[in-house]
Amino acid sequence: MIGYALKRLWLGAIIISVAMMMMFAMIYLIPGDPASVALGPRATPEMMEALRVRMGLDQPVWRQFLHFYASVLSGDLGTEVLSNRPVLDVVMEQLPFTLALVVGGITWSVALGIPLGCIAAVRRGGFVDQVIGVLSVAMIAVPSFVVAIYSLLVFAVALQWLPAIGAGEPGDLGSQIQHLILPSLAVGLGWIGYISRMVRASMLETLEASHIRTARAFGLTERRIVYTYALRIAVLPTITLLGVGIGHMLSSSVFAEIVFARPGIGKLVYEAISVRNYPIVSGAVLVTTVFFVLVNVAADILVGILDPRVRSSFN
Amino acid sequence: MREPLGAVGLTLVTVVVLSAVFASVLTSYAPSKISPAERFASPSLLHLLGTDHLGRDLFTRVLYGGRIALLIALGATAGSLVAGVVLGLIAGYGPRWLDNVLLLVFDAVKSFPTVMLALTLVTLFGPSLYAVVLVVMLVNVPGYARIIRTQTLVLKSAEHVMAARSMGASAARILRVHILPNIIGPILILISMDIPVVVAIEAGMSFLGLGVRPPTPSWGAILNDGFANIRDSYWIVIAGGLPIVLTTLGFTFFGETLRDLFDPRLKGRA
């Protein structure tokens, strides 16, 4: 178990390092002086010079990279231009809102995706199965920001069932959840489709396994066979799938945040670009990548825990 | 299910493509013609989808927007394909370490949430058509490269290829006879599944104001225009979103059908 976890972490570390290398390369590929880019058009010559020294721009490239690496690892992602606050703080402040959206998206996709996939598998070949199949594809196909806009139009503007703007009153959980419903639906809708298809395929495969035949031969009810014996095995790939999905949901939440005027990383980065607050952009992207990689690793480890076969093959 | 769905997909795709190609025939308005007197007109016989905040006919903008969308889709896909083929061949034929490095790079690129990637590139290169295309390519190239790489690896050691080579078959012939038939299917499927992604990325970026510059009529830009007026002039966002929905649904349905047709395993089931 430990070995398995370490392996996933190691892979994750490599990916993060590569991402950081790409970030570093991008900063240095910007035409012009990185210091002026980092500071933006408001910089005075003194500020630029100070920054240049601090950034070690006079040092050989490899040294600069190591320095970059070290400062990132120690949590220093630079300071942002407008308020001079550490980038890390600013980003972390906004992260919870985006996370709430992603969690909401996962909730939607799991709560609807697994049952739909299960029903489709049990009624395989029938009308219900075909309808669910078409719906799944449709959900995957339509871009999330269009879903966001249309759901805003229908449910918030036309029907006025749900709020259109913001994240709700701080401290009021009910209001916050209310404000989450539509945006997280937009974020998670595509993944309802993916999960429903995966669960269907996985269930069909599991239902043909010999131990299911044994369970039937022992007279267990079909209900028990489907929900306890088959579904438990069939949902395991869903966790890995969700690990990948979180990255996509992060992308979708940028749009959701803008459409529904919610605070969050997406909104932060979007606004930072328009005022050329580049440290925020690179800091946010880095934090997001790290987060995403860690979640993937965690998902893999989770599968290892839940599947006793994987678990004890490392004992 | 597959047959009717594929038919629906193909129909949608045909409608979208034809309406874009024959845009100038289907409408007499110019897409960027501003007509202040007719601002915010709701849909009518004169303006099938209404007008936007500048009085421009939305139906026209949608049709011409189709041209933008399809051009970008084709261009980006072609570019991704070429880059993917090159990288895939390198990964497959080249030394082992290079293969591993490339795979790692592919994984790393895929590990960036697309929007973050887009925002970063826009930061670096400024909002533009090129940024959009670049983002799209970065997102799509690993997919194509993987297919090519797998085929290359398979064939590197395949006996019949070695036999052909020992009999003096040229690289071109090997390419044509052995490699192409095996990859045509997966690549066609990937293309029709990628086009909706390209359209979505372009529309998304234009919606954020980071893509095609106004007054070019991109569907995403229409959505952007309409979003500010969503309460009173809701038809604008409907006009902007509808073609996106139809295009993505159409290509995806079509691609799914292709995939089902090409997958021998699925032939046995239901």
Added chain:
Amino acid sequence: MTVLDVRNLSVAFHTGSGRLEALKQVSFSVPANRSVGVVGESGCGKSTLINAILGLLADNGEISSGEIIFEGDKDLARLDPTAMRALRGRRIATVFQDPMGALNPVLSVGRQMRDIQYRSGLSKRDKDARSVAMLRKVRIPDPESRLAQFPHEFSGGMKQRIAIAMALMMEPALLIADEPTTALDATLEVATIELLKDLQRDIGCSVLFISHHLGVIAELCDEMIVMYAGEVVESGTTREIFHDPRHPYTQKLLACDPARLSHRVARLPTIPGTLPDLRHRPSGCVFQPRCDRADAQCRADRPPNAVIGGSHIARCWYADISLAGVGA
């Protein structure tokens, strides 16, 4: 009393390429407290037979004619699914061929053994106690601690014994064993057969034992039937059939058994030819394409069941020709 009485059972499947007759007028019976063996090569219809008895035929299969009389009063061929399910696991139990795949990998053994008892009305503790007692009977060491373990923690032989324990736990009237020892190595096979014999005596059930391993059938079963391409070609007591096989297929089968060779040969004997396409059964006798004694009558008409003596029947025009006493 006869536990299972199969009369003229025919099963057909509707495939994309035509109607496939998997079983044709299969008849045999399983008396109480006896073991009946079913012998035949792969594709002879053994699995279909089991599935038909259990009511687990695939959706495209149907019982086109015949009866499966269980315990004298229930026709399994006509029973509704709920009633059938009530019988499975309680009155009719099954042990399958592949011990590796038979048990659900993500549920503990104890959980699965408890689930089978869901109709017993016992408390969880009593169910577990029963499971432990059963595991002890199949000679699994330290049974109490085994309940919490998962299938992959057991060896193949132990998994098969657990499967047998699960099957016999509800003390069924009929145990169907589908090649239970095929996947096990020779020494395990012997031990498992011994176990089955003991348990059968202990619990007093009947066993329908399917195998292509003649030695095991000889060891375990009192009576046997020989199947070929979905038909019963010969049936009788094990003794009668081994001593004096009358159907050409049975004779060939016994001759090909490596265990019976009295001297070394360069080549193992085989039966030339392959199974017929069950969508297009051969005219006349089903074995005639591969039979070296087939004549015009064999090719034209299907032979009736010829009674040779006692319970010994063979479906052959020339069933009265005996090879007993003739060197193999």
